[in-house]
Amino acid sequence: MSPTILLLLALGLGLAGWLAARARAWTLRRESADGRLSSLPTYHAWYVALWIVLPVLAFVALWSAIAPGLISQTVLSSPAAADLPAFGFQRQTILNEARAVATGAAPAVFNPQARDLVEPFREALSYYTTIGIVVTLLIAFLAGTWAFLRLKPDFAARTRVERIVMAILLAASLVAILTTIGILASLIFETVRFFGMVSPIDFLFGTHWGPDPMANPDSPDASRYGAIPLFWGTLFIGAIIAMIVAIPLGLMSAIYLTQYANPKVRSWVKPTLEILAGVPTVVYGYFAALTIAPAIRDLAIDLGASNPSSESALAAGLVMGVMIIPFVSSMADDSIAAVPQSMRDGSLAMGATTNETIRRVLVPAALPGIVAGVMLAISRAIGETMIVVMAASTAANLSGNPLESMTTVTVQIVAMLTGEGSFDHPATLSAFALGFVLFMVTLGLNFVALRVVKRYREAYE
Amino acid sequence: MTVVHENLEATDAKMSARDVSVFYGDKKAIDEVSIEIPTKYVTAFIGPSGCGKSTFLRTLNRMNDTIPSARVEGEITLDGEDIYRSKMDVVQLRARVGMVFQKPNPFPKSIYENIAYGPKIHGLAEGKDELDAIVERSLKRAGLWEEVKDRLQDSGTALSGGQQQRLCIARAIAVDPEVILMDEPCSALDPIATAKIEELIAELNGRYAIVIVTHSMQQAARVSQRTAFFHLGKMVEYGRTSDIFTNPLEQRTQDYITGRYG
Numbered sequence: 001m002s003p004t005i006l007l008l009l010a011l012g013l014g015l016a017g018w019l020a021a022r023a024r025a026w027t028l029r030r031e032s033a034d035g036r037l038s039s040l041p042t043y044h045a046w047y048v049a050l051w052i053v054l055p056v057l058a059f060v061a062l063w064s065a066i067a068p069g070l071i072s073q074t075v076l077s078s079p080a081a082a083d084l085p086a087f088g089f090q091r092q093t094i095l096n097e098a099r100a101v102a103t104g105a106a107p108a109v110f111n112p113q114a115r116d117l118v119e120p121f122r123e124a125l126s127y128y129t130t131i132g133i134v135v136t137l138l139i140a141f142l143a144g145t146w147a148f149l150r151l152k153p154d155f156a157a158r159t160r161v162e163r164i165v166m167a168i169l170l171a172a173s174l175v176a177i178l179t180t181i182g183i184l185a186s187l188i189f190e191t192v193r194f195f196g197m198v199s200p201i202d203f204l205f206g207t208h209w210g211p212d213p214m215a216n217p218d219s220p221d222a223s224r225y226g227a228i229p230l231f232w233g234t235l236f237i238g239a240i241i242a243m244i245v246a247i248p249l250g251l252m253s254a255i256y257l258t259q260y261a262n263p264k265v266r267s268w269v270k271p272t273l274e275i276l277a278g279v280p281t282v283v284y285g286y287f288a289a290l291t292i293a294p295a296i297r298d299l300a301i302d303l304g305a306s307n308p309s310s311e312s313a314l315a316a317g318l319v320m321g322v323m324i325i326p327f328v329s330s331m332a333d334d335s336i337a338a339v340p341q342s343m344r345d346g347s348l349a350m351g352a353t354t355n356e357t358i359r360r361v362l363v364p365a366a367l368p369g370i371v372a373g374v375m376l377a378i379s380r381a382i383g384e385t386m387i388v389v390m391a392a393s394t395a396a397n398l399s400g401n402p403l404e405s406m407t408t409v410t411v412q413i414v415a416m417l418t419g420e421g422s423f424d425h426p427a428t429l430s431a432f433a434l435g436f437v438l439f440m441v442t443l444g445l446n447f448v449a450l451r452v453v454k455r456y457r458e459a460y461e
Numbered sequence: 462m463t464v465v466h467e468n469l470e471a472t473d474a475k476m477s478a479r480d481v482s483v484f485y486g487d488k489k490a491i492d493e494v495s496i497e498i499p500t501k502y503v504t505a506f507i508g509p510s511g512c513g514k515s516t517f518l519r520t521l522n523r524m525n526d527t528i529p530s531a532r533v534e535g536e537i538t539l540d541g542e543d544i545y546r547s548k549m550d551v552v553q554l555r556a557r558v559g560m561v562f563q564k565p566n567p568f569p570k571s572i573y574e575n576i577a578y579g580p581k582i583h584g585l586a587e588g589k590d591e592l593d594a595i596v597e598r599s600l601k602r603a604g605l606w607e608e609v610k611d612r613l614q615d616s617g618t619a620l621s622g623g624q625q626q627r628l629c630i631a632r633a634i635a636v637d638p639e640v641i642l643m644d645e646p647c648s649a650l651d652p653i654a655t656a657k658i659e660e661l662i663a664e665l666n667g668r669y670a671i672v673i674v675t676h677s678m679q680q681a682a683r684v685s686q687r688t689a690f691f692h693l694g695k696m697v698e699y700g701r702t703s704d705i706f707t708n709p710l711e712q713r714t715q716d717y718i719t720g721r722y723g
Contacts, residue, residue, distance in 0.1 A: 361578075
């Protein structure tokens with residue numbers, strides 16, 4: 001309610017400032033000796049409008065953050081609040097109820113204790129709304145007047161507006177970065193809480209994973225929180241099996257597309273490959289669970305396995321590898337194409353065949369880019385959830401047999417968070433620690449990959 | 462149509478082209494050029510930009526094959542054998558007719574590996590000692606040995622532009638070609654590096670048949686014994702370098718070398 005009014009107020013005042021400043025600029029222009037201003041009247045108008053709207057928006061943001069607290073404080077200090085239950089659930093419910101009635105969100109109170117609080121709430125609300133509007137008007141007036149008084153024929157409104165716009169754009173780009181930092185901070189916070197219950201040594205080096213969400217949260221069994229089987233499963237599925245599929249296929253398709261394919265073939269194969277990257281991973285998950293996993297089980301039976309699991313690391317890894325092919329191929333394609341044509345000509349002119357040129361000159365020259373592509377693909381693969389959730393299973397096995405079921409870090413995060421466990425339980429909190437480890441590993445991989453790509457770009461420029 | 466000076470003494474032709482035309486798609490880039498490349502001389506191709514001199518040079522080791530739309534008509538022979546015949550091994554041809562490009566293009570490998578590349582793929586050396594010898598000999602002939610002998614394992618791309626171009630010449634020499642084609646080898650180099658390359662060409666003259674495409678008429682005059690003037694895809698005039706520059710028979714040649722166009 002009140003932020004909306006304040007926002008509309010800000011825009012209205014901005015518009016008023018805009019019109020007034022434009023009129024003022026036109027007058028200045030008429031009065032000036034040569035009939036010219038250093039900036040067009042619109043820039044003067046925008047200058048004043050921005051000076052009104054931005055401070056008001058800043059105030060609105062601040063006000064909507066602190067006003068609710070001030071309101072409840074006032075209500076609680078009223079005599080009607082004296083006989084409220086001291087703390088906890090009930091007290092909050094009563095307050096919420098009174099607030100809902102006061103703002104008109106609910107028709108009537110249910111709890112008799114809340115009835116007495118409605119009136120104080122109404123008073124506090126109207127009091128603080130009035131304050132908010134008055135301060136808004138004051139800020140708008142002061143800032144607008146200050147900006148308005150600066151308008152002169154030689155005032156460089158154009159460059160000022162340019163600078164303000166730049167600041168707005170900078171703020172927009174900071175949002176993504178700050179959000180990432182915020183996510184990381186909350187992750188670290190929960191991780192530290194988890195490590196307060198289970199020691200990092202047990203977590204990082206233990207070989208048995210089987211958290212019990214029903215166990216007493218105050219004395220967790222640290223031996224059940226060994227994440228090695230998860231790390232191994234992640235590595236085995238995402239970085240080994242998937243890469244055994246994706247690296248050769250991706251690299252070969254990139255070599256075919258850049259070196260052998262005629263433009264016609266390239267013009268439809270390359271987009272088709274890129275479409276693969278846009279297929280939702282859950283679709284790959286169906287494919288893995290319904291087609292590949294049973295086929296692999298049948299194969300295992302044919303090979304003589306006595307009781308093969310219907311969910312296997314191999315199924316998840318193979319399908320994930322297929323999913324990753326476009327990443328590897330598109331990065332390898334880019335970096336092979338970035339090797340200067342003169343390099344290729346130089347090799348061909350020495351009497352090398354196309355094949356020798358690719359093997360001995362193009363691939364080595366493009367290797368940093370290819371390696372970076374593979375690292376990005378690995379970081380994508382180990383962060384992948386849907387395929388492994390659907391095809392791999394949740395049993396934590398520390399095994400080198402690809403036909404056995406295995407689980408990954410991401411699957412366990414899903415499993416730990418989707419249960420009914422409370423957020424104080426180490427089993428639930430372990431999801432944050434797992435997420436943190438995953439985050440650090442993918443961050444490291446991406447960082448190294450970008451560094452490699454950068455160094456490699458410099459070599460040819 | 463082509464004016465060939467009559468005072469050319471008979472020499473054995475290493476390569477010869479007869480009525481060679483090159484098409485890019487439907488566009489005719491080279492129009493019926495006939496020329497003999499002598500064994501013991503440096504031949505220069507001069508002419509304004511876009512006249513087809515580089516295109517023609519690239520037909521001599523079939524580098525135009527790498528351009529899908531390019532098509533060559535006519536006959537080009539190397540020691541009397543048609544290089545465009547269907548049985549011709551292009552890989553062998555390019556080993557016999559080496560090429561140096563406009564921009565130095567060393568491979569992103571060590572200096573040693575750059576030189577050893579050709580001998581390795583063609584199996585010219587048996588064992589490390591022989592390969593070392595080839596590398597040393599090639600670098601010496603290219604006048605680069607003294608500058609790089611202590612850092613053969615450094616990257617070839619870390620050398621200066623002039624050194625890189627001499628490295629590329631050494632690389633071409635390493636497979637012991639019979640003809641070396643140079644496509645404006647000095648256009649990306651400063652005057653000092655250019656002077657070194659020109660000295661090198663003079664030293665290599667006689668050992669290899671050399672064909673050089675150049676924009677600089679002074680360079681053609683300095684390094685070559687034969688000059689062919691190209692204009693609009695045609696070879697206008699061909700003769701001794703001294704004659705072309707002092708006594709051109711064609712008006713267009715005269716106009717070009719006196720700087721009236723191009």
